[in-house]
Amino acid sequence: MRAPLSLFLFLLSAMLQAGSTPLTFSSGEQQVSLIELYTSEGCSRCPPADRFLQSLGKQEGLFSTFIPLSFHVDYWDYIGWADPYASPAFSDRQRRYAQIHDSNRVYTPGFFINGNEWRGFFQRDRNWRGSLSRKKVGVLSVTYQHPTSQATFEGKLPDSARLNTAWIGLGLESSIQRGENRGKTLQHDFVVLQWKNQPMPSSTVTLTLPSPPDNGQQRTGLVAWISQSSDPRPVQAAGSLLPSKTTIH
Template sequence: MRRLAFVLLAMGAFVLAVFGLQCRAGETVSSKPVGVVELFTSQGCSSCPKADAAFARLADRRDIVAISYHVDYWNYLGWQDTLSARENTERQYGYSKSFGASNVFTPQVVLNGVRTAKTGGLSHVMTDLDALARGGQAVSVPVSARLTPETMTIAIGAGSGKANVVVAYFKRSTTVAIESGENTGRTLHYRNAVTKLETVGMWDGKAMTLKLPASVGSKPGYDGCAILLQAHDADGNPGRIYGAAAL
């Protein structure tokens, strides 16, 4: 009986592994989401777990590209955030400069690269994204991506504006037992945590296709990535996101 159970488990693992490979290497992901939701958070912030839980529900939606960034400026409180990165903190400060703000905070939600939003619930986010669409700040440029064992191909539609093609690599699901700091004793679950960003091209408003090495879409230690078509100001601070897709 134990041997049969072992065989069944092994077969199940094999099927899952093959299915995962097919999804990553064989399918084209075409996306024109209703919006991009970026959460800035920290394992050392006592106000963040509620926002993390709400964000996890957004991450399950297929009509939204939802990614999170763990910042490192709360690490001095007694717990080193295991997902934090200096690059994430720099991105948040960049948004702060773009928005004309004088400080940063967690949790913070940024929508479509153009405005912050309340973190209390899903309804606020969807309402705000709808308002952005009505105001002409929707994520409107179609983006599609295909990953094969040899190449990653990104196709971008036409639109108005100029933007960088940015790949944000993330870990889809991470569970962390917090041993010190403001969340001591809690086991927290995180979704789509970004720890690396890479600019792979530029878009000038014309339809284009980028053919890149497969390693661009499949980095060791990551099991997902978001492709952001994002404008930047003269100082390199992030701005409006024109299009997005996730693998």
């Protein structure tokens, strides 16, 4: 008999807490690009963008040259469906991007690559790889063993550096009962379930992370990136999926 997913996630969390083999991952010296999608389950135009982000999980270079992230915003919740993955902090992050690009407008679906608006999704060719950065910025390495994580950056830290860490979920599914997507079943990958932002005053920093959240996802990943306190655009990023017997959709 196949064990239920909730039991598997419980056992995985228990193994991490019990001091199992640490999860270690790093970027190369060249910049790993963050591809950020700002989306909402309450937005009728968002499911195609969600599917596009899902498709990136099958592309060459995942986690080594690019990392997809799906930030669910809360500013559409008022139209009838409260997105379970939405956070005011994610909406604020998108608004901060709008500010640094001299714009007073946020919208969904909205894509940013390395903090720069990417409108290629709305074009026929969708040449997203042409927007990836491969400049040499330094190596970001992360070691996680519950509840402690250590991040090290071999390169020049930006002024007022910040370390961002995010738990992400893949293989999530929602049955929408109200709002613009009423009656639809939506699938999501690379959803940011939890995001933490803290100062990084030196090239090595140790932090305490909570256990991976259990939102019913089939896969769980950890992503880290460096930015500045005054500028959310990522300088370098690294990420990995936690061990699992399941696969990316």
